Amino acid sequence: MKTPGKPNNTSWPELPTPDKWQETLDTVHLWSQIIGKIRLENMPWINHSWHVPLYVSSRGLTTSFIPHPSGGFEIEFDFLDHRLIVRKANIESVSFPLNSLSVSDFYHKTLDILDQMDIKTRIYPKPVELPDPITPFPENTDTITYNAEAIHRFWMALTQVNRVFIRFRSKFCGKVSPVHFFWGAFDLAVTRFSGRTAPKHPGGIPNCADWVMEESYSHELSSAGFWSGSGYGEPAFYAYAYPEPEGFKNAEINPKEAFYYEELGEYLLPYRVVSNASNPDRTLLDFLQTTYVAAAVNGNWDREALETKRIF
Incomplete structure (x- = not known):
């Protein structure tokens, strides 16, 4: 039984390293890109590509409601019943099981359902943010x-x-992103902005147009996120600043297990450190706050104007 007042970390599940489920991870990543591209094709552009991510839902990941001339719709990955569900306003939903589908099968099933629901959509059929050689969705059987x-x-x-x-996001009254799931790198992220413009981003992301990165990083920012392991080898939290101010990489960051990873130019904190902590929420909030402060202090942000003073 949980002791009153003592945080309970049992709801933070143990996660396998990517090598234990790499096949599923890689495939669901590609499935999410198909769904994300459908949202991209049907949404008006929002700064920093905020019109393309997915969102955590009570059953999995969702596009949220997408406006459409024939009636708005939503697509959700249901990771309880393991189905993809397409819901259109004022009509019954259509779904299919996710078990052991090839990327090609998933691609055709999804677009066929949209056609049947009069939500005709065509997407660029090649994955993004992944290095070549890479197979287009319809050909990945x-x-x-x-x-x-x-x-x-x-x-x-x-x-x-x-x-x-979301709790961390609430402490900032400057421009701040939603908490959203980017299907390009398959990560959950939240980003704060100083309000000042940034130097032009150099681009160079595999299979991603440079102008996308230039627009996404048009203003100074401090970003944090969580990924399943790609880029590091185990599930981890990350935090970085763009542009990275002098002194950022040498800041004092909590908890002590966090470290600056030169190869990525980011601070990392293994997920297991958080999930095994006596107070996982506090451990993660310490990482988010201290990495943000490292960006804001060394980058000379106007913290007095940007940070919320109200106690909620």
Whole structure:
């Protein structure tokens, strides 16, 4: 039984390292890009590509409501029943199971459903933010063994991270992003802005137009997020500043297990440190706050104007 007043970390699930479920992870990543591209094609452009992400839902990941001339719609990954669900305003939903589908099968099933619901959409059929050689969605016919338990655990972790990120987000009254899931790199992120413009981003992201990165990083920012392991090797939290101010990488960051990873130019904190902590929320909030302060102090942000003083 939980002791009154003592944080309970049992709802922070243990996550496998990517090598334990790499096949499922890679495939769901590509599925999410298909759904994300559908949202991209049907949404008006919002600064910093805020019109393209997915969002954590009570059952998985969702596009949220997408406006459409024939009637708005929503697409959701249900990681409880392991189905993809397409809902259109004022009509019944259509779904199909996710178990062991190839990327090609998923692509065709999804677009066929949209056609049947009079939401005709065509997307650029090549994955983004992944290095070549890479196979277009319709041609990727490799079958997989879908690890339902692993993806369910990952989603449960997202629900906890999302909750803490929202709490962190609430302490900033300057421009701040929603907490959203970017399907390009398959990560949950939240970003604060100083209000000043930034130097032109150098681009160079695999299979991603440089102008996308230039627009996304048009203003100074401090960003934090969570990923399943890509880029590091195990599930981890990250934090970085753009442009990175002098002194940022040498700041004092909490908890002590956090470190600056030169290869990525980011601070990292392994997920297991948070999930195993006696107070996971506080441990993660310490990481988010101290990395933000490192960016804001060394970058000379106007913290007096940007930070919320009200106690909620």
